[in-house]
Amino acid sequence: MIIAQENGRTIPKEDKIFAINGRAKAMIAEKGQDAVVNATIGALLDDNGKLIVMESVMDAIRMLTPADYAEYAPISGIPAFKEAVKKALFGSHQTDRFVEVCASPGGTGSLRNTISNYSQPGDKIMTSDWFWAGYTTIVGELGRSIATYELFTKDGAFNAESFAETAEKLVDEQGRLVIILNTPAHNPTGYSLTDEDWDKVVESLNRISAKGPVTLLIDAAYIDFAGDEEEYRSFFKKVELLNEHVLPLVAYSASKTLTLYGMRTGALVCMAPTAEIAEEFRRCAEYSSRGSWSNCVRAGQTVLANIYASDELVEKVAREREYFRNMLIARGKAFEAALREEGVENVPFDAGFFTCIEHEDPNAISAALEEQGIFTVPLAKGVRVSVASISEEKCVKTAKAIAKLVK
Numbered sequence: 001m002i003i004a005q006e007n008g009r010t011i012p013k014e015d016k017i018f019a020i021n022g023r024a025k026a027m028i029a030e031k032g033q034d035a036v037v038n039a040t041i042g043a044l045l046d047d048n049g050k051l052i053v054m055e056s057v058m059d060a061i062r063m064l065t066p067a068d069y070a071e072y073a074p075i076s077g078i079p080a081f082k083e084a085v086k087k088a089l090f091g092s093h094q095t096d097r098f099v100e101v102c103a104s105p106g107g108t109g110s111l112r113n114t115i116s117n118y119s120q121p122g123d124k125i126m127t128s129d130w131f132w133a134g135y136t137t138i139v140g141e142l143g144r145s146i147a148t149y150e151l152f153t154k155d156g157a158f159n160a161e162s163f164a165e166t167a168e169k170l171v172d173e174q175g176r177l178v179i180i181l182n183t184p185a186h187n188p189t190g191y192s193l194t195d196e197d198w199d200k201v202v203e204s205l206n207r208i209s210a211k212g213p214v215t216l217l218i219d220a221a222y223i224d225f226a227g228d229e230e231e232y233r234s235f236f237k238k239v240e241l242l243n244e245h246v247l248p249l250v251a252y253s254a255s256k257t258l259t260l261y262g263m264r265t266g267a268l269v270c271m272a273p274t275a276e277i278a279e280e281f282r283r284c285a286e287y288s289s290r291g292s293w294s295n296c297v298r299a300g301q302t303v304l305a306n307i308y309a310s311d312e313l314v315e316k317v318a319r320e321r322e323y324f325r326n327m328l329i330a331r332g333k334a335f336e337a338a339l340r341e342e343g344v345e346n347v348p349f350d351a352g353f354f355t356c357i358e359h360e361d362p363n364a365i366s367a368a369l370e371e372q373g374i375f376t377v378p379l380a381k382g383v384r385v386s387v388a389s390i391s392e393e394k395c396v397k398t399a400k401a402i403a404k405l406v407k
């Protein structure tokens, strides 16, 4: 007898990505690392398939005391962590918004608390038609579902019209709306909204929010792997132009930005238009945290606090991350160039851990690649390749194999 199913818990027997990754690992064990391309993993690996852990972050970890590991943290995070998050997230951007920070176990926790507080059960949460599968699980667990707009126009530009039309329709239907916007270096396409794209987002949300409040959750999981860290924060200036009926929230995560995936450290940050909305955010975020995971990992918070307490460490993190970011961008560009050489285009790609090839039968393409020892993830609209987890050489090999199959 199975019991949870009685409650509508019809959960797939295995996670698709973990299953493919498992087969890739089995093949590596049998044939060796060089014979296999495992482009399924959402973590930055070196050219030999080993997890990259930033040495500068390890310096901050080595400073931890027993109490930093063992003691409870306050629900919203230790004060030095909250100050560090503001520095890590905003860089040199000075905001005149009402900012509040609430610790979360990675971006996942921030997404969860946004959905639970700013939408109602049964609501549709808007995101683009290419999206991270985690969103479906997070919103589904809370009795909400995903509705999508088309991310790209036919000529590969940001589809501002689809964004605005879909948002307006959903506000009309629901009287409110939560939007998840994963930028820069979007998972799974690698697209980053330009300042011009942002102008259109701001214009449409300022208009549509007259019909009902809009919460714009910027999922900034990959913000430090897009390119120049200052340049890629220029969108914050645009966020400031949103009117008082739009609440911008940012999901900050140390998982990728500091290679701290397992320490479950992140924060939900509000850029509220009024002090009253900021205070309400603080109460809601803390209450939801209390009822979900209580407080977050103190050690991870202290790592961030330690880094930002030392100019030397901040500088070391920046230098080290720049090196890995350049490596990652070089891989992405090599993949794109090799594909183009064969006359095939990937989706509009800027930077980040992933890129995709649009195709009507992604399962068939992924399966054919797997026969050649190349492991990718089939999504609804195409095949996802993690350039974060394979060497430049393997990026080229993968691009050529894909081109042969789709041409």
Ligand SMILES: Cc1ncc(COP(=O)(O)O)c(C=O)c1O
Pocket: 042, 105, 106, 107, 108, 109, 132, 134, 182, 187, 219, 221, 253, 254, 255, 256, 261, 266
């Ligand atoms: C787009 C996106 N958002 C959020 C997350 C959440 O990651 P974490 O909870 O580790 O911060 C991920 C992780 O892969 C992601 O790809």
